[in-house]
Amino acid sequence: MMDLTQRQWVKHAVTxxxxxFEDMRWKKSGSLKIAFFIVFLxxxxxxxxxxxxxxxxxxxxxxxFSIVPYLVKSVVLxxxxxxxxxxxxxxxxxEGTMKNICIYSAYALVPYIVQLFVNVLLSHVLxxxxxxFINVIRIIGVGWSVILLFSAVRSVHQYSPGKTxxxxxxxxxxxxxxxxxxxxFMSLVQQIWIFILSVYTEISYRFRV
Numbered sequence: 781m782m783d784l785t786q787r788q789w790v791k792h793a794v795t796x797x798x799x800x801f802e803d804m805r806w807k808k809s810g811s812l813k814i815a816f817f818i819v820f821l822x823x824x825x826x827x828x829x830x831x832x833x834x835x836x837x838x839x840x841x842x843x844x845f846s847i848v849p850y851l852v853k854s855v856v857l858x859x860x861x862x863x864x865x866x867x868x869x870x871x872x873x874x875e876g877t878m879k880n881i882c883i884y885s886a887y888a889l890v891p892y893i894v895q896l897f898v899n900v901l902l903s904h905v906l907x908x909x910x911x912x913f914i915n916v917i918r919i920i921g922v923g924w925s926v927i928l929l930f931s932a933v934r935s936v937h938q939y940s941p942g943k944t945x946x947x948x949x950x951x952x953x954x955x956x957x958x959x960x961x962x963x964x965f966m967s968l969v970q971q972i973w974i975f976i977l978s979v980y981t982e983i984s985y986r987f988r989v
Contacts, residue, residue: 786811790818793887797927801884801935812879815886822889823854825896834903837911856962857955861885864954865933869947874937884936888928895921 784792789809793800804810827850862885866878876884898921899914906913933951934944 784809786814790814790887790890793884793932794890794928797924797931801887801928801932804884805880805935810880810883810887812883815883818886818889818893819855819858821893822858823850825893825900826850826854828900829896832900834900834906836906836908837903837914856959858885858889860955860958861951864958865947865951868950868954869933869937872937872939872943872947872950874939874947876933876936880936884932885929888932889925891921891924891928 786809789804789807789811793804796803827847830850831845862878862882865881865885866876868874869876869881895917899917902914902917930944930948933939933947934941937944937947939947
C-alpha cells in the first residue's frame with residue numbers, strides 16, 4: 781500500500797473516486813485539520829460565487845452584505861450532513877466514525893470548491909455567449925463531488941451500492957429535519973429576545989416617567 785503525506789492523500793482520494801477512500805480507510809489516513817480547511821474554502825468559495833461574479837454573469841447585489849446565508853450554504857449544511865449521516869448510519873450498522881465521515885465528506889467536496897473559484901475567475905474573462913464553458917465546468921465539478929461523496933459514504937461505512945443510496949437518501953431526510961428544527965429554534969429564540977427587549981423597554985419607560 782502506498783505511503784503518502786496528508787496532502788497527497790487528498791489528491792489521491794479526489795483523483796481515484798473508486799479506490800481512493802478505500803485506500804484511506806485501510807491506511808487509517810485523513811487529516812481533520814485539512815478537512816476543516818476545505819470547509820473554510822467552501823465558505824470562501826460560496827462568498828466569491830455570490831459576490832464576486834463578473835458583471836456579465838452576476839446578479840444585482842444587495843447594498844448590505846450578510847455573512848449568514850453563506851455560512852448556511854457551507855458550514856451549516858456540511859455540519860448537518862456529517863451529523864445526519866452519522867446518526868442514520870449508526871442505525872444502519874455503519875462502521876464510520878463522525879471524524880472519518882467529516883474527513884471523507886470534506887475531501888469529496890474539493891472538485892465542487894475548485895469549480896466555484898474557477899468559474900468566478902472565468903466570469904471576468906469570458907463573455908455572456910461563452911457561458912456554456914462555465915456551465916460545463918459547474919456540471920463537472922458538481923458531478924465529480926457527488927460521485928466522490930457516494931464513494932466516501934460507501935467506503936467509510938463499508939456498504940453495498942444499494943445500501944449506500946439508501947443511506948444517502950435517509951441522510952438528506954435527516955438534514956431537512958435538523959434544518960427545520962433549527963429554524964424553529966431560531967424563531968423561538970428571536971421571539972423570546974423580542975419579549976425580553978419589550979419588557980425591558982417598558983420597565984425603563986416606567987422608571988423615566
